Amino acid sequence: MVIENTFTGEYLYSIDAKDRVNIPSKFRNALTPKNKNIFYITRGMDQCIVAYPLEEWKKVQDGLRNLSSASKVYRSFIRSITRYAAQVKFDKQGRIQLTQVLKNYAQLEKEVTIIGMVNKIELWNPDILNELEKTSLRIDPEEYKDLADKIIL
Amino acid sequence: MVIENTFTGEYLYSIDAKDRVNIPSKFRNALTPKNKNIFYITRGMDQCIVAYPLEEWKKVQDGLRNLSSASKVYRSFIRSITRYAAQVKFDKQGRIQLTQVLKNYAQLEKEVTIIGMVNKIELWNPDILNELEKTSLRIDPEEYKDLADKIIL
DNA sequence: GATAATTACCCACCGCTACCCACAATGTTA
DNA sequence: TAACATTGTGGGTAGCGGTGGGTAATTATC
Numbered sequence: 001m002v003i004e005n006t007f008t009g010e011y012l013y014s015i016d017a018k019d020r021v022n023i024p025s026k027f028r029n030a031l032t033p034k035n036k037n038i039f040y041i042t043r044g045m046d047q048c049i050v051a052y053p054l055e056e057w058k059k060v061q062d063g064l065r066n067l068s069s070a071s072k073v074y075r076s077f078i079r080s081i082t083r084y085a086a087q088v089k090f091d092k093q094g095r096i097q098l099t100q101v102l103k104n105y106a107q108l109e110k111e112v113t114i115i116g117m118v119n120k121i122e123l124w125n126p127d128i129l130n131e132l133e134k135t136s137l138r139i140d141p142e143e144y145k146d147l148a149d150k151i152i153l
Numbered sequence: 154m155v156i157e158n159t160f161t162g163e164y165l166y167s168i169d170a171k172d173r174v175n176i177p178s179k180f181r182n183a184l185t186p187k188n189k190n191i192f193y194i195t196r197g198m199d200q201c202i203v204a205y206p207l208e209e210w211k212k213v214q215d216g217l218r219n220l221s222s223a224s225k226v227y228r229s230f231i232r233s234i235t236r237y238a239a240q241v242k243f244d245k246q247g248r249i250q251l252t253q254v255l256k257n258y259a260q261l262e263k264e265v266t267i268i269g270m271v272n273k274i275e276l277w278n279p280d281i282l283n284e285l286e287k288t289s290l291r292i293d294p295e296e297y298k299d300l301a302d303k304i305i306l
Numbered sequence: 307g308a309t310a311a312t313t314a315c316c317c318a319c320c321g322c323t324a325c326c327c328a329c330a331a332t333g334t335t336a
Numbered sequence: 337t338a339a340c341a342t343t344g345t346g347g348g349t350a351g352c353g354g355t356g357g358g359t360a361a362t363t364a365t366c
Contacts, residue, residue, distance in 0.1 A: 065271050093343085325348105
């Protein structure tokens with residue numbers, strides 16, 4: 001636990017009968033007390049569940065709050081995010097409970113691959129993730145280069 | 154709760170024979186005492202009912218007050234909102250009572266999907282909502298991406 | 307003013323979830 | 337190597353939350 005509120009690495013965990021998933025201890029240990037053991041989970045842009053620590057989620061919400069409700073697109077956008085957003089607090093064992101909707105959306109069953117994405121966490125169906133890696137990621141190494149330039153890797 | 158007066162998540166609830174709808178406990182718990190268990194319900198921009206907590210409703214009204222009444226469009230706009238607005242207080246079980254007009258407008262029957270929209274709440278006929286999402290989501294994935302970039306999802 | 311109807315308040319059931327305890331597997335330290 | 341700590345996983349249970357329904361109070365109608 002070196003850098004606060006920062007998540008890296010990949011883990012293969014299991015979902016139990018009560019739809020509970022363990023948050024890797026390395027991730028939990030990286031959380032500052034301000035997050036109060038709370039995550040917000042919602043739909044990702046890809047077919048996965050995204051989990052934000054409380055402090056990160058607040059930033060997202062502030063962004064949403066400032067979008068005017070006058071625009072139809074904005075309304076629809078806000079809805080598509082918050083609709084699936086749920087606040088979850090992990091128990092003494094460090095597990096969070098998934099909602100049925102999100103579990104369906106990401107097509108999760110017995111196993112989950114949990115990926116650290118710097119300021120957020122992604123939960124994937126292992127098969128879907130592997131399939132995606134095989135196809136879409138291999139396609140455009142050019143885009144990777146562009147990104148690498150931007151971030152000064 | 155953690156983030157005050159802020160609502161997220163989706164819930165499928167039922168309307169009983171007396172036209173009562175339960176407000177999800179997570180929403181009620183997010184309310185500050187200043188709201189005095191009071192909501193204002195009115196017509197949404199879409200075909201749904203919108204519920205504002207008292208404190209949020211005050212802001213809406215201030216906004217309306219500042220719209221000049223000189224313009225015909227403005228007057229009509231204000232009328233369309235305030236006309237259907239009703240103050241409702243939830244009972245000890247946390248239920249509010251819907252007005253007949255609003256129930257008709259949103260075409261609610263037995264079931265309601267309740268969506269947290271950050272600072273307000275929407276009540277939808279489940280079928281209508283799903284149909285709408287199916288269409289509007291398909292229309293502009295590009296605009297969605299732009300928005301996602303803005304908010305740094 | 308009597309009766310009917312609608313609303314407000316209260317009580318009761320029941321399923322789910324939040325919380326707790328237990329245990330196995332792995333890693334760590336003396 | 338043994339003792340201990342940490343971490344992932346399974347399961348039991350009490351309390352809360354959603355739902356239905358009953359009764360008193362208030363309003364409406366004639």
